[in-house]
Amino acid sequence: MSYYAVLGAATFLFLLLGLAIWAKTRSIAFVVGLAFAYYWTLWGGWFVVYDLNGGNSGLLYDYLYYKLFPIHLDSDYFWALVLYSTFILFIEIALLFSTRCNIPQLPVRPIRISHSKMLFIAVVSGILSFWIVKDTLSSAASLGLMAYHFVYQDTSISRLFTLHQILNRICLFTTTMGLAIYSSGPTAKYIVGHGKSTHRALYLIVLSGIFVMNLRLGFRHYMVVSFLTSALFYLVNARRLKRITLVVACSTALLAVGIVGMTRGAGVSETVGDMGGISKAAVAPLGSYVVSNEPFAAHISMYGTLHKNIGLTYGSSVIAFLASAIPRALWLNRPAEIYTYYAFEVGAVEGQGYTIHHATGWYLNFGTLGVAIGGLLLGWIWGTLWTRFQQVARARSYWGRIFRAIAFWSFTASISTVMRGGPEVYKLVLVEELLIPTLILGVAGLRLVLQFNRPRLLLGEDSLFTVRQGIGFES
Numbered sequence: 001m002s003y004y005a006v007l008g009a010a011t012f013l014f015l016l017l018g019l020a021i022w023a024k025t026r027s028i029a030f031v032v033g034l035a036f037a038y039y040w041t042l043w044g045g046w047f048v049v050y051d052l053n054g055g056n057s058g059l060l061y062d063y064l065y066y067k068l069f070p071i072h073l074d075s076d077y078f079w080a081l082v083l084y085s086t087f088i089l090f091i092e093i094a095l096l097f098s099t100r101c102n103i104p105q106l107p108v109r110p111i112r113i114s115h116s117k118m119l120f121i122a123v124v125s126g127i128l129s130f131w132i133v134k135d136t137l138s139s140a141a142s143l144g145l146m147a148y149h150f151v152y153q154d155t156s157i158s159r160l161f162t163l164h165q166i167l168n169r170i171c172l173f174t175t176t177m178g179l180a181i182y183s184s185g186p187t188a189k190y191i192v193g194h195g196k197s198t199h200r201a202l203y204l205i206v207l208s209g210i211f212v213m214n215l216r217l218g219f220r221h222y223m224v225v226s227f228l229t230s231a232l233f234y235l236v237n238a239r240r241l242k243r244i245t246l247v248v249a250c251s252t253a254l255l256a257v258g259i260v261g262m263t264r265g266a267g268v269s270e271t272v273g274d275m276g277g278i279s280k281a282a283v284a285p286l287g288s289y290v291v292s293n294e295p296f297a298a299h300i301s302m303y304g305t306l307h308k309n310i311g312l313t314y315g316s317s318v319i320a321f322l323a324s325a326i327p328r329a330l331w332l333n334r335p336a337e338i339y340t341y342y343a344f345e346v347g348a349v350e351g352q353g354y355t356i357h358h359a360t361g362w363y364l365n366f367g368t369l370g371v372a373i374g375g376l377l378l379g380w381i382w383g384t385l386w387t388r389f390q391q392v393a394r395a396r397s398y399w400g401r402i403f404r405a406i407a408f409w410s411f412t413a414s415i416s417t418v419m420r421g422g423p424e425v426y427k428l429v430l431v432e433e434l435l436i437p438t439l440i441l442g443v444a445g446l447r448l449v450l451q452f453n454r455p456r457l458l459l460g461e462d463s464l465f466t467v468r469q470g471i472g473f474e475s
Contacts, residue, residue: 002078003049007042010085014038017092024101025386029232029408033382033415037091040357040419041084044299049073061296067349068297069304080302083368087359087375094379099386105393110192111401113444115178115199121440122174122206129167130213132160137216148218168210168219169432172226173410174440175207180230183245184238190392190405191237191441211256220260221417227253228413229437233406297355298420301342305360310345313338317365317423324427338364338422361422378418385411402442403434410437 014034021030047057052073071077136157140150151157157164181188182195182203193199214223231250235241304310320335338361339354348354362374385408395401414433418425 001049001053001073003045003073003081006078006081006085007045007049010042010081010089011038013085013089014042014092017089017096021092021095021099024096025099027386028235029412030095030386032228032232033412034092036415037088037419040295040298040416041088041359042081042299044295045081045084048077048296048299059293059296061293064297064300064354067352068300068354069307069346071300071303072307074307076306077303080306083302083363083371084299084357084359087362087371090372090375091379091382094376095383098380098383100390104390106189107393107401110188110190111398111405111441111445113181113191113193113441114447115182115193115195115203117444117446118174118178118193118440119199119202119206121444122171122178122203122210125167125174126171126206126210126213129164129171129210132157132164132167133213133217146218147216151217165222166432166436168214169222169226170436170440171206171210172214172222173229173437175203175210176226176230177233177406177437177441179203179207179249180234181237183242183249184234185240187239188237189239191445193444211260215260218260220257223253223257223260225410225413225417225433227257229406229410232412233409236409294355298357298360301354301356301360302363304346305342305364308346310342310364312363312367313341313365315365316341317361321424321427324424337424342422355420356422358419358421358423358425361424365423374423382408382411382415398445399438399442402445403438406437406441407434410434 018031018034021034044061047059047061048071051057051059051062052071065071133151136151137147140147151161178193179200181191181193182200184192186192186194211223214220231246231253234246316335317338320337323331323334326334339356342356342360342364343354358378359371359374362370364370366373388404389408392401392404395404410433411429414429417433418429421428
């Protein structure tokens, strides 16, 4: 059928361009990121077409037909597949033109961070994050409700919930990245830290604590992003990979994410107390994502937009993005994001969150041209960050070197986030995936030394050189 033809042709071209990107960059990060892009864009299409042709995939995503809109194999769905295919192929085309295959230019000296500072940031952010939701967790437990649903309905923390999420992200990133840098050893290429076994133990304790909080809340998104960012960075930062450590860390991360995902539909005590549940959780992160219902809400958003003939907003997302710089406390009626417009226009049933695909968000702003622009922009940003990482030694400032060293890996880990939001999602990526990691590592690399009896603030790699030369004394 024509639907399978579009899916098959798009998949073939996607794999072909993906191989070209791999041949040019040899980076596993692009393989992972492109797999996420395909998963949220076309993966669900195979099941939809199969089921609507009389098959039975066994996936229970048809509840979306009642809460959003039913799907039919008509011209609108065919065009939706074409638009999605155009979007992901344009991402790869932009990647091929924006990436540079030159040999990585390693810095003369790696940036040196302090594990003690990293731990201080992790502990403070973790405690504050827990403090914001502790009463909510207690209330949910006393009422016998799932904290995952209750936390979104608790008006007592509504103003601080975003801060809680940011602090949660900071704690997770700092602990996982700290462990990645520690495991990279004293000969690390880009970022190094003089770590002791005590640091490693403290990292694991803090990580265990923040895991328990996310376990009770049922939040796994930030865990996935933090684990993936740190694992990808470790692969390029370490001169000699500790393969056993890497396998154990990845297995533990998969198990942790699986258990957290399972607590969304059941209490923590039931999940953790059931040994069968834990064994299932070990394979849940892979198996559940393959047959998960999550990508379908995003996938069908383009069809709903076309089938209901929703009008274009001609750049409302750009206005919403710029307006988001003003706190909502100062501007209560800020322009709404494109998701709000989409959910209202398709008549989505209230009381549940849905997902809009990134390509759909661009389409609602600028039509078919917007889909092409969105794909090219995403691919260009992604490829440019890769090129900047390859040329990290050319950065003219300390903060520039930090940014170039980490930005590509954190952006790659956030591809799933981008795919599940309109153009406004770049604000979240800019703050949480680019700015915050740069600030954390940058602050952890600052040193205050006494030089000629005067205090002097030195930067990461400079402080390492200074201490080795005996110029100053670190305080």
